[in-house]
Structure formats: C-alpha cells, structure tokens
Amino acid sequence: MNWSGYLKWWSCTALLVCVMFTQVYGLKPKTEENCEVCVKFVTKFMAGLPDDEKYNQEKIEKRLIETCKTKKGKDERFCYTIGAAETSATRMLNELTRPASLGMPAGKICAKINDKMDSVCDLKYEKQIDLASVNFRKLKVKDLKRILSDWDESCKGCTEKTDYINRIKELMPKHDPEAAEKLRQREEL
Numbered sequence: 034m035n036w037s038g039y040l041k042w043w044s045c046t047a048l049l050v051c052v053m054f055t056q057v058y059g060l061k062p063k064t065e066e067n068c069e070v071c072v073k074f075v076t077k078f079m080a081g082l083p084d085d086e087k088y089n090q091e092k093i094e095k096r097l098i099e100t101c102k103t104k105k106g107k108d109e110r111f112c113y114t115i116g117a118a119e120t121s122a123t124r125m126l127n128e129l130t131r132p133a134s135l136g137m138p139a140g141k142i143c144a145k146i147n148d149k150m151d152s153v154c155d156l157k158y159e160k161q162i163d164l165a166s167v168n169f170r171k172l173k174v175k176d177l178k179r180i181l182s183d184w185d186e187s188c189k190g191c192t193e194k195t196d197y198i199n200r201i202k203e204l205m206p207k208h209d210p211e212a213a214e215k216l217r218q219r220e221e222l
C-alpha cells in the first residue's frame with residue numbers, strides 16, 4: 034500500500050468513527066416521554082408568545098422571567114433550574130431564549146439544555162387526580178393538600194382528613210364544575 038492509499042484508508046476510518054459517534058451520542062430531540070416538564074413548558078411558552086416577540090431574544094427572555102413568576106410545582110422547579118426564577122443560583126436563559134428566537138422546536142431546545150444540565154429532563158409531573166371518579170376518603174392528606182394548592186386555595190383550621198375533604202367539595206364547583214356535577218350525581222357531594 035502506498036502513502037496516498039494509506040492516508041485515504043485512515044481518512045475514511047476516521048470519518049466513519051465520527052459518523053458513528055455522532056449517531057450514538059449526537060443531539061437527539063427530547064420528547065414528552067423522556068423530558069416531560071421541559072418539553073411541555075417550552076411548547077406552551079412558545080405558543081403563548083405574541084408574534085412580534087417570537088424572534089427577539091431579549092423580549093423572549095423578559096417574557097420567560099415574567100411567566101416563571103406565576104408558575105408552581107414542577108414548572109417552577111424548571112424555571113429555577115434554568116435560571117428564570119428570582120431565587121435561581123445559575124442563569125442558563127440563553128440556552129432556551131436563543132434557540133427559541135431562531136424557531137427551534139421545543140424538543141431540540143430541551144436536548145440542548147439537557148446537555149448542559151442533566152437534571153432538567155429528570156423533572157416529571159405528578160400524576161393528576163381524576164376528581165370526578167376518586168374516592169376522597171382513600172386519598173392521603175398530602176394529595177388533598179396538593180389539590181387545594183393547585184387551586185391556589187388553603188384550608189385554615191383543618192386538622193382532620195375530613196376537614197380537607199369538605200373544603201375540596203365546597204370549592205369544587207368553582208374550580209372543576211364538571212367533576213362537581215359528576216360527584217353530585219354519584220351522591221358523594
């Protein structure tokens with residue numbers, strides 16, 4: 034084998050290794066199954082942006098910080114992680130705002146963020162409780178408190194499980210009228 038043949042062989046081998054490495058370790062878009070909170074949050078956030086702000090990184094960043102002020106639960110934790118919350122220790126907003134301003138899909142944005150910080154895709158939403166079919170007496174007090182918290186309500190003076198159940202049933206027509214009607218039909222309300 035002459036020198037040029039040897040060089041071609043190594044060039045092809047190096048190219049093949051690079052292609053294989055990219056396929057295995059490349060930037061793969063994240064989906065709701067493997068990066069639930071990030072993908073849902075970014076999708077909803079980008080859909081809510083006005084047309085005049087969609088391609089302006091500074092306006093997106095400002096809107097993101099405003100949006101994060103009102104978030105709770107896992108969405109609030111996501112905001113904290115990327116640095117959009119006031120109490121955040123780090124700021125990685127450019128990892129979200131720059132690709133968003135270029136029109137990149139939410140899955141790829143989350144993949145880029147996840148490359149910088151693995152904990153972003155570890156966030157999962159808590160399982161939603163179907164209020165229309167649940168037996169409140171079988172729920173834990175923690176779950177009853179979470180229902181009230183999701184509604185931005187509290188139960189002052191509640192010391193017993195039945196106090197929380199009564200408060201939820203009292204507020205249900207206001208926050209989930211369909212579930213309240215179904216419970217009323219089941220004669221639980």
